[in-house]
Amino acid sequence: MIECRAQKEAKITCLMPLPQYLRLMDTMARMSLRADAARYYFGYLWWLLEPLLYVAVFYVVFDLILDSRRADFLVFLMCGKLAFIWFSKSVNQASNSMVANKGLIGRINVTKTLFPMAVIQEGLYRQVAVFALLLVFLLTSGYSASWTWICLVPVILVNYLMIVACSFVGACLVCLMRDFSMIITLAMTFLLFTSGVFWDVRDLGDPQKSELVMAVNPLAFMLDAYRQILMHASAPDWLHLGLIAIGSVVLMALMVWYIRRYSQFLALKVLS
Amino acid sequence: MSADHEAVMLALDDVSLSYHSGREQFDHGSHHVLDRVSLEVYEGETLGIIGRNGVGKSTLLRLMSGILAPTSGKVYQRSGKSCALLTLGLGFRPDLSGRNNARLAAMLQGASEEEAQSHLEDIKAFSELGDSFEEPVKTYSSGMRARLGFTTALKTHVDILLIDEVLSVGDAQFRQKAAQAMRKRIKSDQTVVFVSHMEAQIRRICSRAIYLDAGRIVAEGEPREVMRVYRHSMGDAMPPKNRGR
Numbered sequence: 001m002i003e004c005r006a007q008k009e010a011k012i013t014c015l016m017p018l019p020q021y022l023r024l025m026d027t028m029a030r031m032s033l034r035a036d037a038a039r040y041y042f043g044y045l046w047w048l049l050e051p052l053l054y055v056a057v058f059y060v061v062f063d064l065i066l067d068s069r070r071a072d073f074l075v076f077l078m079c080g081k082l083a084f085i086w087f088s089k090s091v092n093q094a095s096n097s098m099v100a101n102k103g104l105i106g107r108i109n110v111t112k113t114l115f116p117m118a119v120i121q122e123g124l125y126r127q128v129a130v131f132a133l134l135l136v137f138l139l140t141s142g143y144s145a146s147w148t149w150i151c152l153v154p155v156i157l158v159n160y161l162m163i164v165a166c167s168f169v170g171a172c173l174v175c176l177m178r179d180f181s182m183i184i185t186l187a188m189t190f191l192l193f194t195s196g197v198f199w200d201v202r203d204l205g206d207p208q209k210s211e212l213v214m215a216v217n218p219l220a221f222m223l224d225a226y227r228q229i230l231m232h233a234s235a236p237d238w239l240h241l242g243l244i245a246i247g248s249v250v251l252m253a254l255m256v257w258y259i260r261r262y263s264q265f266l267a268l269k270v271l272s
Numbered sequence: 273m274s275a276d277h278e279a280v281m282l283a284l285d286d287v288s289l290s291y292h293s294g295r296e297q298f299d300h301g302s303h304h305v306l307d308r309v310s311l312e313v314y315e316g317e318t319l320g321i322i323g324r325n326g327v328g329k330s331t332l333l334r335l336m337s338g339i340l341a342p343t344s345g346k347v348y349q350r351s352g353k354s355c356a357l358l359t360l361g362l363g364f365r366p367d368l369s370g371r372n373n374a375r376l377a378a379m380l381q382g383a384s385e386e387e388a389q390s391h392l393e394d395i396k397a398f399s400e401l402g403d404s405f406e407e408p409v410k411t412y413s414s415g416m417r418a419r420l421g422f423t424t425a426l427k428t429h430v431d432i433l434l435i436d437e438v439l440s441v442g443d444a445q446f447r448q449k450a451a452q453a454m455r456k457r458i459k460s461d462q463t464v465v466f467v468s469h470m471e472a473q474i475r476r477i478c479s480r481a482i483y484l485d486a487g488r489i490v491a492e493g494e495p496r497e498v499m500r501v502y503r504h505s506m507g508d509a510m511p512p513k514n515r516g517r
């Protein structure tokens with residue numbers, strides 16, 4: 001015993017090399033997409049059908065019934081709603097991912113961030129198809145491609161960072177108390193109404209109020225940024241975008257530290 | 273204890289584990305799973321842990337593999353040695369084929385994508401699943417799932433194997449084949465911690481045994497002697513055929 005301990009016992013770690021982590025995350029995401037597609041008659045078509053049906057419902061309610069008084073309402077709605085669905089669905093599912101993988105967490109000592117990341121990656125793959133459809137729709141609706149569309153790349157990247165940061169927070173909260181799963185779903189509904197999905201954050205009458213909404217709610221700024229780029233060929237406010245990126249990265253780093261530091265505690269919470 | 277063994281691979285020093293369940297229950301919602309357990313696992317040995325269901329055997333393996341941390345006490349693992357907990361049905365997704373599930377399970381156990389890929393044909397052959405290997409796992413019988421689970425687990429190569437009841441499922445013919453494969457692995461100087469509630473398995477496979485009850489070690493030593501204590505504490509209430517299983 002003394003001989004063994006003299007060799008300095010290794011702290012039992014669950015870290016894996018980054019390339020293996022990324023491959024595993026990608027494999028889990030692709031297999032999940034395949035399993036989902038196999039479950040439904042329309043298979044992979046649901047990647048596009050689901051967001052389009054959401055858009056259709058909102059279009060009927062807010063344009064055909066409530067008369068939005070915007071000639072470009074459908075495009076306006078698609079730019080906001082398709083990006084919002086990406087955020088809300090990814091954060092919702094990723095928040096429940098550790099608890100949903102209780103069986104695995106009880107059997108293997110694996111990095112816990114893997115579970116939300118696999119869900120986020122799955123959402124990213126779907127969203128690539130959704131964004132492609134959106135661009136095709138814009139081009140067929142009379143909008144012409146512009147160099148400003150390149151600004152979509154940093155906006156999508158920051159949106160992705162926001163999703164990762166919020167998902168890590170959500171996943172930990174749900175581990176600690178299952179009730180947070182309900183609260184997160186409710187929070188997504190709150191964000192749906194307050195982020196300018198079906199109303200224009202710039203049409204509030206008072207520019208200061210618009211600024212305030214976008215400053216307080218980063219998602220409102222992001223949805224507006226998508227519209228400015230795609231509909232008005234206008235670049236987003238880089239400083240604002242940069243601040244959201246920094247905030248997301250800091251939150252993400254803190255959560256990665258927390259999840260690694262308290263990996264076994266989180267496992268116990270998931271299993272108990 | 274075990275002076276002929278060379279070195280300790282894994283040690284638990286005065287380890288306790290308790291947790292609070294979400295709601296207030298007995299003892300203010302606090303559950304004591306393990307209570308001041310100390311043990312050592314030596315290089316090349318096969319240590320058997322026996323005890324009734326719910327006495328903390330699986331939790332002990334989770335502590336050894338680092339999945340859980342003790343509430344008090346320490347878990348030591350020899351530096352540079354890998355350790356894996358083998359259980360059945362690791363991460364099986366019912367909508368995925370046996371092949372894809374086996375690939376994912378191998379990767380989750382630490383294999384690279386190439387390594388996982390290279391094992392697939394062996395897994396298909398050993399598990400005797402035939403064409404069903406390409407079918408979704410949701411179409412499998414429980415025996416087929418057990419075969420896939422065991423074979424996938426068998427392919428993991430680590431220094432310390434922690435085995436949780438993997439030889440207790442499946443049909444009789446496959447159980448025999450699985451036990452044989454496991455014995456072959458054990459004979460090749462593999463360090464193994466083997467959990468079971470079946471005396472015969474512990475006696476046949478293990479070089480040392482521990483009897484765990486209510487989160488504490490009741491007996492430790494030569495398997496036959498430990499089994500005697502186990503039977504005695506069970507009040508010899510079990511029918512003879514169960515003892516021999």
